[in-house]
Amino acid sequence: MPLIEVRDLKTYFYTEDGVVRAVDGVDFTIEPEKTLGVVGESGCGKTVAALSVMGLIQIPPGKIETGEILYHRDGKVTELTGLNPKGREYRSIRGNEIAMIFQEPMTSLNPVYTIGNQIMEAIILHQHLKKKEARKKAIEMLHAVGIPVPEQRVDEYPHQLSGGMRQRAMIAMALSCNPSLLIADEPTTALDVTIEAQVLDLMNGLRENFNTAIQFITHDLGVIAQMADDVVIMYLGKIVESATASEIFHNTKHPYTQGLMNSIPSLATTKKERLIPIKGVVPDPFEVPEGCGFEPRCPQAMEICKTKIPPLKEVASCHLAACWLYE
Amino acid sequence: MSSDNILLDVKNLKKYFPVRKGVLRRVVAHVKAVDDIDMYIKEGETLGLVGESGCGKTTTGRTILRLIEPTAGEVRFRSKKLAGQGEEYKEVDVATASRKTLKALRRDMQVIFQDPYSSLNPRMTVGAIVGEPLLVHRVAKGRERENRVRELLAAVGLKPDHMKRYPHEFSGGQRQRIGVARALALDPQLIIADEPVSALDVSIQAQVLNMLEDLQEEFGLTYLFIAHDLSVVKHISDRVAVMYLGKIVELCKTEELFTNPKHPYTEALMSAVPVPDPDYNVERILLEGDVPSPVNPPSGCYFHPRCRYAKDTCKTEAPVYRDLGNEHFVCCHFADSLSLRPVRTG
Numbered sequence: 120m121p122l123i124e125v126r127d128l129k130t131y132f133y134t135e136d137g138v139v140r141a142v143d144g145v146d147f148t149i150e151p152e153k154t155l156g157v158v159g160e161s162g163c164g165k166t167v168a169a170l171s172v173m174g175l176i177q178i179p180p181g182k183i184e185t186g187e188i189l190y191h192r193d194g195k196v197t198e199l200t201g202l203n204p205k206g207r208e209y210r211s212i213r214g215n216e217i218a219m220i221f222q223e224p225m226t227s228l229n230p231v232y233t234i235g236n237q238i239m240e241a242i243i244l245h246q247h248l249k250k251k252e253a254r255k256k257a258i259e260m261l262h263a264v265g266i267p268v269p270e271q272r273v274d275e276y277p278h279q280l281s282g283g284m285r286q287r288a289m290i291a292m293a294l295s296c297n298p299s300l301l302i303a304d305e306p307t308t309a310l311d312v313t314i315e316a317q318v319l320d321l322m323n324g325l326r327e328n329f330n331t332a333i334q335f336i337t338h339d340l341g342v343i344a345q346m347a348d349d350v351v352i353m354y355l356g357k358i359v360e361s362a363t364a365s366e367i368f369h370n371t372k373h374p375y376t377q378g379l380m381n382s383i384p385s386l387a388t389t390k391k392e393r394l395i396p397i398k399g400v401v402p403d404p405f406e407v408p409e410g411c412g413f414e415p416r417c418p419q420a421m422e423i424c425k426t427k428i429p430p431l432k433e434v435a436s437c438h439l440a441a442c443w444l445y446e
Numbered sequence: 447m448s449s450d451n452i453l454l455d456v457k458n459l460k461k462y463f464p465v466r467k468g469v470l471r472r473v474v475a476h477v478k479a480v481d482d483i484d485m486y487i488k489e490g491e492t493l494g495l496v497g498e499s500g501c502g503k504t505t506t507g508r509t510i511l512r513l514i515e516p517t518a519g520e521v522r523f524r525s526k527k528l529a530g531q532g533e534e535y536k537e538v539d540v541a542t543a544s545r546k547t548l549k550a551l552r553r554d555m556q557v558i559f560q561d562p563y564s565s566l567n568p569r570m571t572v573g574a575i576v577g578e579p580l581l582v583h584r585v586a587k588g589r590e591r592e593n594r595v596r597e598l599l600a601a602v603g604l605k606p607d608h609m610k611r612y613p614h615e616f617s618g619g620q621r622q623r624i625g626v627a628r629a630l631a632l633d634p635q636l637i638i639a640d641e642p643v644s645a646l647d648v649s650i651q652a653q654v655l656n657m658l659e660d661l662q663e664e665f666g667l668t669y670l671f672i673a674h675d676l677s678v679v680k681h682i683s684d685r686v687a688v689m690y691l692g693k694i695v696e697l698c699k700t701e702e703l704f705t706n707p708k709h710p711y712t713e714a715l716m717s718a719v720p721v722p723d724p725d726y727n728v729e730r731i732l733l734e735g736d737v738p739s740p741v742n743p744p745s746g747c748y749f750h751p752r753c754r755y756a757k758d759t760c761k762t763e764a765p766v767y768r769d770l771g772n773e774h775f776v777c778c779h780f781a782d783s784l785s786l787r788p789v790r791t792g
Binding site for chain 2: 281315338340341343347368381382384386393394398401
């Protein structure tokens with residue numbers, strides 16, 4: 120049984136300039152203890168999809184238009200979009216059973232509280248521990264994420280930690296209540312490669328120890344290859360391809376995914392090859408193409424692509440793609 | 447090393463920033479942002495400069511341009527525009543050049559900045575931005591200037607009617623093109639590109655990289671390409687310099703660096719880059735800890751606290767930056783004896 124099932128999720132934003140369909144009919148499932156990678160360029164809706172699951176969409180201007188987010192726990196099913204995002208039930212889930220870490224650890228930690236205080240807040244709130252026990256637990260968590268001398272670090276402020284340390288503190292905070300799902304939104308994008316390697320290694324280790332499922336959002340295909348079991352590729356608010364990681368990399372179907380793979384320079388090739396970029400730019404969110412969203416940039420576009428939106432359907436076993444090429 | 451086609455020769459370049467404390471603002475320490483580096487760039491080549499944040503790559507670029515005053519060292523540049531009659535070039539030391547010479551030198555050395563959002567004045571039209579260097583250096587004005595701007599925009603893949611628009615009307619990739627057009631305006635010999643693609647999405651990044659390569663061929667440009675992304679640097683550079691804590695630890699031909707690294711830091715850096723292949727299962731070399739503070743660098747070799755091959759010598763003696771032959775420079779005591787892991791090929 121899956122942990123999270125998202126069905127036909129549509130999250131729109133009503134702005135003065137028009138409606139932005141940030142997430143426009145998205146289906147995906149997250150299996151327990153597995154990592155789902157969500158890949159896409161900026162503005163493709165990957166973060167909004169995650170915030171919708173967290174119940175953190177600001178209403179207004181945002182609105183979850185339609186769709187279901189089914190959360191399975193202890194044989195019960197909770198439909199998250201039906202809950203009041205500020206209500207008691209959602210609050211008992213958010214940060215407790217579903218936790219999130221953000222891209223920029225400096226802006227998402229509160230600069231006027233010690234990191235210990237910030238970790239303890241979640242523990243006291245959700246696990247009803249006494250302050251002293253919560254502090255012990257916070258130190259334990261900092262130790263688990265590999266922060267040296269946690270007894271001392273627990274009383275330090277975010278600005279006293281380096282970028283990698285802050286991201287570790289964020290992870291410690293997110294995992295402190297032993298969540299069943301951890302949503303990681305570009306957790307290593309702001310970090311240097313050597314620190315990124317440390318954090319990714321840590322997350323893989325923690326996943327095994329804490330039995331946590333991870334929804335890993337990134338634009339970096341290299342990171343996805345290292346982290347994810349299953350991958351969904353998003354473009355303009357829609358999922359264009361979805362399969363296991365090895366299928367995505369070895370049996371790429373959608374022209375957008377192929378384009379992404381061709382545009383990254385490879386460390387492995389010895390000779391100098393010219394990159395094959397995707398032509399053009401991501402369309403303006405107010406002027407989304409009528410047919411397939413990728414049609415104006417697609418090297419294999421056909422007549423039908425201009426007018427009809429391709430459905431996401433099975434093109435190989437356990438491999439979905441939304442493209443008329445596979446009709 | 448043949449010295450006849452060296453465009454830029456940097457020798458013992460240092461930039462120390464003072465750290466001031468107390469009421470009297472006394473200098474208590476120095477941040478050694480650039481700590482005695484040597485390198486040269488040959489005409490028409492691309493030298494990549496990689497390293498983690500805070501290692502001094504940007505300061506190096508800016509000190510070479512003398513946007514920041516160097517503390518010590520030489521930056522010898524062969525300027526074509528300053529050459530007298532009958533001379534092919536004139537060699538100038540940028541680090542000590544007078545204001546007047548420096549202004550003339552700016553026509554030969556240009557820069558592209560990382561952030562395409564903050565490096566363009568939002569109140570100026572694209573035409574005014576790209577044409578400004580022409581005015582400042584009195585190269586062209588009026589109709590002539592306008593035509594030149596049109597040419598430049600065409601060269602970077604923008605349309606002439608984009609001249610009348612403002613930067614906010616453009617996407618990140620297009621803005622970076624505007625920055626490149628501005629850098630090209632004075633027909634420079636050297637362009638220092640400081641992380642020109644790191645703020646862009648991958649599909650756009652590839653477009654800009656291809657454009658930079660095309661322009662290099664068309665205008666015979668020389669690049670100093672500063673970036674933190676090893677795969678980008680590998681793609682675009684002829685030679686690569688790896689920086690750590692204000693020093694160059696290794697510098698050699700790109701292929702040599704990736705197939706035959708000689709410095710343990712290079713090895714670790716290459717191993718840390720995520721490979722886009724889920725079946726790639728080689729164990730990564732994880733460096734422990736963070737980059738030390740450049741105010742108070744470790745004794746001996748700066749890299750020794752994180753180095754897995756460190757021996758006692760490394761703690762006390764600083765290694766010398768030396769040529770192993772075939773233009774392979776390295777700064778490690780044991781460069782000859784270590785056998786390091788190259789990047790996976792194939």
